[in-house]
Amino acid sequence: MKPFKILYVYDAMCGWCYGFSPVIKKLAVVHEADCDFDVISGGMVLGERAGLIQKQMAEYILQAIPRVEEYSGIRFGDMHKKQIAEGTLYQSSLLPSIALSTFKTYLPDKALAFASSIQYAFFHEGKSLEEDNTYIDLIAPYNIPTEKFIEQLHSDEMRYAAQQDFQYASEMGITGFPAVIGIKNEKYYLLARGFLPFEQLDETFNRFKESE
16 A cells, blocks of 8 residues: 555546646656556536537637647647537547446556546547447457456446546535545545646645645
């Protein structure tokens, strides 16, 4: 058991989380020796909010993308932007959240990498996160049994696990993403709410580690 734990609360539909992915992955590498990392889904786009993107929201997102790209250095794919402009982009946090919960039953220590690959598929490659084939491609590097994974992806058990993540995030008071929580001596510390550059997050994390 390492002395510290970092809980990364993200959502597959969150563009700022996509931009933040290299930052949180770098933090995990730099502090791997003394810190456990976990990632959970926040449930940003559920219920009535899920569905094809509407024109007003599409215009807002297309205006926001250049700001995310400039601030984070990440790049959104042309296919993703085309889908937004044409109104063909389907948004839902549920299935990618279930996929993350399912993946963690196999390789919990690779959850950050898998969450990042989900977002790359969606925001850069323009792949649908509603299709089984997307997840078949995403788990291929990990030697996870394909048929079993897909069976779990559509199971009540894994849906419940994802819903537990949503509830956990809500109980911690997390209403925006990304968010980074530090856990030490069973106490929770909010280290980041929204995007932070690596240097700023690393400085905050080091203060957290050294605090009483």
